[in-house]
Amino acid sequence: MGVHIEGDNGEALESYGEAVDWINGLIPFGIRPGLDRIHQLMERLGNPHRRLKFIHVAGTNGKGSSCAFLTRTLLECGYSVGTFTSPYITKFTNRFQYNGQDIPEETLLKLSNRVLPFVKDIAESELGSPTMFEVSTAIAILYFAEECYPDVVVWETGLGGRMDVTNIVTPVVSLITNIGYDHTDILGDTIEQIAKEKAGIIKPGIPVVSCVEQPEAIAVLKETAAGQKSTLYLLGEQFFYERSQISEQGQDMQFRGPFRDFSLNLSMLGEHQCKNAAGVMMVLEILRQYMAFCLEDADVLRGFRNTTWAGRLEQVSGNPRIVLDGAHNPEGAESLAKSLRETFRYRRLILMMGMLANKHHRAYLEHILPIVDTLILTEPDFRRKLDAGALYDLVLELKDSVAKPDLEIVVERDWKKALALLESRTEREDLGVVTGTLYMISDVRATLLHQTDSEKGW
Numbered sequence: 001m002g003v004h005i006e007g008d009n010g011e012a013l014e015s016y017g018e019a020v021d022w023i024n025g026l027i028p029f030g031i032r033p034g035l036d037r038i039h040q041l042m043e044r045l046g047n048p049h050r051r052l053k054f055i056h057v058a059g060t061n062g063k064g065s066s067c068a069f070l071t072r073t074l075l076e077c078g079y080s081v082g083t084f085t086s087p088y089i090t091k092f093t094n095r096f097q098y099n100g101q102d103i104p105e106e107t108l109l110k111l112s113n114r115v116l117p118f119v120k121d122i123a124e125s126e127l128g129s130p131t132m133f134e135v136s137t138a139i140a141i142l143y144f145a146e147e148c149y150p151d152v153v154v155w156e157t158g159l160g161g162r163m164d165v166t167n168i169v170t171p172v173v174s175l176i177t178n179i180g181y182d183h184t185d186i187l188g189d190t191i192e193q194i195a196k197e198k199a200g201i202i203k204p205g206i207p208v209v210s211c212v213e214q215p216e217a218i219a220v221l222k223e224t225a226a227g228q229k230s231t232l233y234l235l236g237e238q239f240f241y242e243r244s245q246i247s248e249q250g251q252d253m254q255f256r257g258p259f260r261d262f263s264l265n266l267s268m269l270g271e272h273q274c275k276n277a278a279g280v281m282m283v284l285e286i287l288r289q290y291m292a293f294c295l296e297d298a299d300v301l302r303g304f305r306n307t308t309w310a311g312r313l314e315q316v317s318g319n320p321r322i323v324l325d326g327a328h329n330p331e332g333a334e335s336l337a338k339s340l341r342e343t344f345r346y347r348r349l350i351l352m353m354g355m356l357a358n359k360h361h362r363a364y365l366e367h368i369l370p371i372v373d374t375l376i377l378t379e380p381d382f383r384r385k386l387d388a389g390a391l392y393d394l395v396l397e398l399k400d401s402v403a404k405p406d407l408e409i410v411v412e413r414d415w416k417k418a419l420a421l422l423e424s425r426t427e428r429e430d431l432g433v434v435t436g437t438l439y440m441i442s443d444v445r446a447t448l449l450h451q452t453d454s455e456k457g458w
Contacts, residue, residue: 012113016105019112020092023139026119026132033163037122037130041138042168044118048145052082054169055283058157058198059177061331062211062276065268065309066177069280070154073303075099077295082150084140084166086133086158096140098148107147111139133158137165162200173286174201175279176210179217180331195220204228207286211235211279233258233282241278243271248315248343250305255281259289262297264304269313270339277304311441313339316448320426321346324445326438328355330363336435337367346431348373352422354415354440355386361394368435369395369403374425376410378418380440388413419444 013019042049055070057063064085071083083097093102115138123129130138137158144153155171157164179195195217202208202224210221210232218234225232233239238258245252250267253274262281266273284300287293308314311326313336323344327336340349351372355361369375375395377388388411395409412418419434426432434444445451 011116013109013116016109019109022112022116023092023132023135026129026135029129029131032128032131033159035163035165035168037127038134038137038165038168040122040125040127041115041118041130041134042141044121045115045138045142049141049169051145052141052150052169053152054155054171055152056155056157056166056169056171056174056201057177058161058164058174058201059211060180060194060198060329061335062177062272062279063156065273065276065307065312066175066280067154067156068309069277069304069307070283071097071100072307073280073284073295073300074152074154076303076306077293077299079151079293080149082140082144082148082153083156084137084144084153085156086136095136096143098143098150103143107143108139111142111147114142115139131165134165137168141169157201161198162196164200167201170203171201171206172291173283174203174206174208175283176201176208176212176221177276177279178210178331179212179214180329190216192216192220196224199224202228202230205230207231207233207290209233209239209279209282209286211275233286235275235278235282239278239282239285241274243274246342253277257282257285259285262300264301266304266307268307268309269343270335271342272335272339273312280304311438311445313343314445316445317423317432319428320423320430320432322422322426322432322434322448324441324448325433325435326441327368327435328364328437330360330367333364333367333435336433337371340431340433341371344431347429348427349431349433350374350376350422350425351433351435352376352378352418353391353434353436354378354380354388354418355391356380356382356384356437356439357386358384361386361391362398365395365398366402369398369407372407373404374408374410376412376418376421376425378411378415378440379413380437381415381443382437382439385437415440415443416447419447 057066067085071081074081096103119130157166176198191214199221208230240256242254253264255262255278288295311324314324325336327333349372377391379385379388392411422432
């Protein structure tokens with residue numbers, strides 16, 4: 001793939017692969033919170049984000065599922081929808097979707113070439129090079145503002161909120177799903193500190209919906225919303241939900257809000273999905289009530305029912321029964337353990353896990369070990385992977401206090417061999433579960449579903 005020189009523009013990227021390599025090549029610049037570089041980029045591009053309607057979604061867990069509920073339901077209601085999410089499960093283009101379809105490769109190439117000279121300019125200034133996530137965010141905004149013009153953009157934060165690159169936008173409504181311990185190296189190591197970062201997406205006068213539960217996090221959100229003169233709709237205060245039927249096929253719930261009550265049926269599994277759905281339903285109610293969105297009941301019902309989200313309590317194989325779940329922090333592990341027990345019937349649980357090195361593994365294991373019969377420890381094929389031996393040492397430390405007395409532990413560093421082991425060990429009445437970092441989930445999913453063009457990354 002040669003690079004040709006175009007006049008004074010310098011190098012131009014010639015293929016989709018080259019564009020993705022260039023964007024991923026910015027990863028070494030790391031995660032550098034702050035909005036200066038993205039402001040510069042947008043300024044040079046004519047501030048295209050100001051022409052779009054955004055629903056801004058932040059939170060520790062549940063962001064992806066909430067974005068999926070919003071996208072599917074708004075589509076069913078007849079709106080065109082742009083969706084920007086991360087990390088992706090199968091392909092780099094998954095990040096940028098219009099009406100549920102990935103950005104075309106040639107469009108990604110065109111937009112990469114559009115931002116390339118500006119990225120180089122800024123890299124030579126005192127601000128330093130824009131990061132991979134900043135460039136991806138700029139491409140997303142250009143795609144939605146200049147290529148496909150959606151009615152609304154479902155806009156997921158990358159990290160935190162206040163200093164997150166996505167916070168350059170002013171949304172029509174914000175959603176903060178929940179708050180837990182994740183990325184504490186960047187966001188702070190108390191719930192209060194993390195809540196302050198997430199609350200940074202609350203904008204003056206813009207309504208905000210949240211499902212947070214910790215009293216100290218609620219206090220931060222209430223204080224921030226009051227300071228910004230924003231109306232806060234809080235689960236347990238302004239809106240509520242109750243679950244009823246639960247099975248491997250789905251679950252029913254009743255939403256109770258300030259404007260009306262509404263019954264929903266979800267195909268997504270786990271109580272945490274009812275909580276996510278309740279938050280999304282509240283967002284839709286605000287759009288319907290105050291922003292003249294036309295959301296017919298039958299379409300809303302169909303939207304929630306038809307929402308699926310890869311790698312979240314997703315059964316990908318029937319014989320043996322294998323479920324994938326990208327739970328990778330303590331709150332995710334707690335939800336997973338609870339959901340497996342109440343949703344599935346099985347004799348033994350065989351669980352394969354692989355982690356990144358920057359997570360709260362002890363608390364994670366405390367939630368998950370009590371339900372596991374056979375534990376297969378492996379490593380994701382990713383640069384920041386956690387050594388399976390280190391994970392094994394941690395399991396041994398916790399084994400006597402939290403695990404089943406006859407817990408079997410297997411260490412297999414090669415995730416492909418570990419997966420083969422899981423498949424062979426999971427008998428007809430058992431349940432196999434693959435969990436941990438989404439980077440590994442994406443590889444396992446591609447293997448089990450025979451997808452050949454799988455890429456992965458943050």
